[in-house]
Amino acid sequence: MRVYALVGPSGTGKSHRAIRLAAELHCQVIIDDGLIIEENRILAGTTAKRSSTRLGAIKTALFQEQEHRDEAVQALLRCAPKGVLILGTSEGMVEKIAARLKLPAIEKIIYIHDIASSNEIRKARYNRAHHGRHVVPAPALEVTRNWTDALINPVKVFFQKKGSERKTWAEQSVVRPTFTSLGNLSISTPAIVAGITHQVQEVPGVADVGSISISHGDDGVTVRLPITAVYGQPLHVLGRKVQRLAFDILENMGISVLAVDVTIEKLVMK
Structure with a gap:
């Protein structure tokens, strides 16, 4: 084929x-x-x-x-x-x-x-x-x-x-x-950020979500997602989990995603 x-x-x-x-x-x-x-x-x-x-x-x-x-x-x-x-x-x-x-x-x-x-x-x-x-x-x-x-x-x-x-x-x-x-429907950047922040904060091991930035391109969006993680866990596993969650949130909104870049900026004790 x-x-x-x-x-x-x-x-x-x-x-x-x-x-x-x-x-x-x-x-x-x-x-x-x-x-x-x-x-x-x-x-x-x-x-x-x-x-x-x-x-x-x-x-x-x-x-x-x-x-x-x-x-x-x-x-x-x-x-x-x-x-x-x-x-x-x-x-x-x-x-x-x-x-x-x-x-x-x-x-x-x-x-x-x-x-x-x-x-x-x-x-x-x-x-x-x-x-x-x-x-x-x-x-x-x-x-x-x-x-x-x-x-x-x-x-x-x-x-x-x-x-x-x-x-x-x-x-x-x-x-x-x-x-x-029915007119046009658009999703504002603050609405996208709020949707990601709310759900990522619920992920076990995430202590806080930093200032999310979103860049819009012709083929989709690139998301930069900083988080604060709880000390004492595999950080690469947590990072992938957050990355996949953010990607799925955007896809369910009908938004084409080019990349989700997760940065673990801080570690805190539980």
């Missing part, structure tokens, strides 16, 4: 171009926003575009729920595709999806700027921001089976496969997700 990825910021037209790119790469399956799509048929999954919040949409797209993930893995095993195309907003995101769905390592990452012009990307962003229009790379019939209230209209995409003279077409669905009508 060969695995590819299409990466680009949200709203830049990845889903719109997914069917054509999958055909060029000979990929029978597209993984997009929590769905497993095989040649215009939804095999499994729950679309992130049905989530009531943006945070919920991120968690769905990353297959964070065990039942959702297991369903997707089983669907991939049943259809046994020779090629898979994963869509995501960052390299880290598509790599997480591949790992969670037990797929081989990604062979090649294609970036949206490689296959779409700046003008096309601007137009896609405008439609997303002003009209709340999102694309699902599957026919309207597939989408409306479980999502009748969000369909805007079907769109036909014409393309030509490599090595073929015959042009073909595929149908996509333009939808308006529930969360677009």
Whole structure:
């Protein structure tokens, strides 16, 4: 099985171009926003575009729920595709999806700027921001089976496969997700810090949590987490436990994590 990825910021037209790119790469399956799509048929999954919040949409797209993930893995095993195309907003995101769905390592990452012009990307962003229009790379019939209230209209995409003279077409669905009508959702840095601090303070062996700093990058956040530890325990074990806890807290918030750097600054007697 060969695995590819299409990466680009949200709203830049990845889903719109997914069917054509999958055909060029000979990929029978597209993984997009929590769905497993095989040649215009939804095999499994729950679309992130049905989530009531943006945070919920991120968690769905990353297959964070065990039942959702297991369903997707089983669907991939049943259809046994020779090629898979994963869509995501960052390299880290598509790599997480591949790992969670037990797929081989990604062979090649294609970036949206490689296959779409700046003008096309601007137009896609405008439609997303002003009209709340999102694309699902599957026919309207597939989408409306479980999502009748969000369909805007079907769109036909014409393309030509490599090595073929015959042009073909595929149908996509333009939808308006529930969360677009509720306004934007953002998580402030103080809220993130408070969430980490509260739970890390409960870890046995942690006496205090220092001033947490968070750096935001294009692909995720880097957290610097200083703690005061209780003397008389394996510090490397405590450090790993705190690091894993902070990482899981952020992931459950739907935040992509680049690194969690834990520093044991002080030791105190119990």
